[in-house]
Amino acid sequence: MLVRRAAPEDLDAIMAIYDSGRAFMRAQGNYVQWVNGYPSRDLLAEDIRKGQCYVCEAEGEIAGVFAFILGEDPTYQKIEEGSWRSASPYGTVHRLASSGKYRGVGKTCYDFCKGRIGHVRADTHEDNRAMRRSLERNGFQRRGVIHIADGTPRIAYEFLAEDSEG
Numbered sequence: 001m002l003v004r005r006a007a008p009e010d011l012d013a014i015m016a017i018y019d020s021g022r023a024f025m026r027a028q029g030n031y032v033q034w035v036n037g038y039p040s041r042d043l044l045a046e047d048i049r050k051g052q053c054y055v056c057e058a059e060g061e062i063a064g065v066f067a068f069i070l071g072e073d074p075t076y077q078k079i080e081e082g083s084w085r086s087a088s089p090y091g092t093v094h095r096l097a098s099s100g101k102y103r104g105v106g107k108t109c110y111d112f113c114k115g116r117i118g119h120v121r122a123d124t125h126e127d128n129r130a131m132r133r134s135l136e137r138n139g140f141q142r143r144g145v146i147h148i149a150d151g152t153p154r155i156a157y158e159f160l161a162e163d164s165e166g
Contacts, residue, residue: 001063001108006053013062014044014055021097030127032152039095047095056098056108064105066096068113075148076121079156082144086160090119096131106134110159114139118161123154139163 006014022034047053047067056064070091076084091113098105113120123146124131132155136142140157147153 001102001104002057003054003108003112004057005051006048006055006065008045008048010055010062011041011045011048014053014065015041017062017065017097017099018044018095020100024098024100024130025128028128028130030125030129033125033128054109054112056102056105058102061101062099063102064096064098064109066109067094068092068109068116069094070117073121075123075146075154076156079144079146082142082156084121084143084156085141085158086119088119089117090121090158091117093120093122096122106131107138110135110138110140114159114161120159121157123148123156126153126155 018034018039025033044053052067052069054066054068055062068091071089073092076092093109093113096106096109110120120140122135122140124135135157140159141163143156143158145153146156
């Protein structure tokens with residue numbers, strides 16, 4: 001699977017993948033995450049403009065999408081019920097979704113991000129069991145609870161390359 005920066009002409013396909021991701025979450029019993037049109041077309045267009053939206057391609061089609069943002073994430077400044085292992089510079093995975101047609105989108109995303117920086121963080125809703133399993137299978141450790149901008153809690157995860165060396 002190939003990872004590349006998303007382009008404006010990918011936006012319709014990206015929106016369809018997020019629709020698929022929302023449907024998958026609902027089918028898994030997660031009715032509280034990605035509601036009210038989140039992520040919006042405007043937010044995704046801004047991610048593309050900033051160069052922080054990526055797509056995973058398989059067999060010439062977009063199989064998955066995610067945002068990867070290098071630098072401090074304001075929602076990660078305060079963590080409860082745990083702590084971050086490192087204060088070193090990091091990248092954050094946000095808005096990971098798959099078309100559901102190809103296996104390995106999560107691993108492809110994480111491997112790409114880990115290849116850019118050895119310290120990666122992510123978060124997800126407690127009800128998103130599939131995402132939690134995906135993060136844990138790929139070397140991320142549960143670190144505690146953060147609160148996103150609207151105040152709702154998310155389980156925070158962290159990957160440090162030094163943990164997987166040796």
